Amino acid sequence: MTAIMAEWNKWLEQRMFLVVLVALSIGFNLSIPKSASIISIGVGLFAYMTFVTALGISFKDFIKVINRPWVPLWILLLIHVAAPFIAWIIGSVFYPHDQFIRSGLIIGSSIPVAVTSIIWTSLTGGNVALSLVVVTLDTLILPVIYPVFFLITLGQVLSVDYLELVVRLMLMVTIPSIAGMLINDVTKGRLDGFSKSVGGFTSKVALFLVILLNAMMVASEIQWDASLVKLLLVVFLLVSCGYLLGFAGSFALKERSREMIFAMVYNVGMRNISFGLLLALTYFPPSVVVPITLAMLFQQPAAAIIANLFRRKSAGLK
Secondary structure (H helix, E strand, C coil): CHHHHHHHHHHHHCCHHHHHHHHHHHHHCCCCCCCHHHHHHHHHHHHHHHHHHHCCCCHHHHHHHHCCCHHHHHHHHHHHHHHHHHHHHHHHHHCCCCHHHHHHHHHHHHCCECCHHHHHHHHCCCCHHHHHHHHHHHHHHHHHHHHHHHHHHHCCCCCCCHHHHHHHHHHHHHHHHHHHHHHHHHCCCCCHHHHCCHHHHHHHHHHHHHHHHHHHHHHHHCCCCHHHHHHHHHHHHHHHHHHHHHHHHHHHCCCCCHHHHHHHHHHHHCECHHHHHHHHHHHCCHHHHHHHHHHHHHHHHHHHHHHHHHHHHHHHHC
């Protein structure tokens, strides 16, 4: 049974775009009202996904890369400062009179690194250790930096209960991450097989459910008209800028190898959108969530296209 689950998990990993697309397609056609109970279910599902992912991460590997901290810190600076600034510019140009769309674009560009960035880094032969550290470090510091980020960028626009936000972030990401890494080290990695089989498969089912529930809660806010076409193009531009920012940021590295470039492109370019959806629906009006939701349509296909382009150019990057 474990071997079958491992095969299913591998099959889903290679088709994450389809998982996202099916969940969105169903969710957009089954509107439900936003409720505290559904959001609580989403928090639980997300905590489980974070825990399963952390089971494959060792504190030893984490500390090894932390000993050379400037590269992970540079990536986090690009994610939480440069990317939101680009989103602010794009939002100001295309939606100068819509503060909620602008807020959605900023939030969507500043949410944590996607766990799937590790998968794409691995598939393209990138520096997986660096990618793991960035994802883990971003998860651990999130309760500290995200409330401050909201206060600085959106404090005058939207009201947020920052204490509740910190607690929810701890429950969703920080505590499950620490627990997973501790169990990994205590068991000496014996549960790594679980995270790649039963745990991996069920966490992707959890991801499907998180996306589905969030799409259902935001469905009533999506108007299928010309304005949506404009927003789709703007979101596509923003997603593209994220990947380009990672590539441009790699020029600052002393050791600009092919492996480092791949890690930077995917870490800076890919966002944990399911987390952003859940967080935005919890604390902000549904209209803020729409740009974040639409980003799901582009992130995985863009990752696949970039991988293909990099494979063609890899010889020149070595």
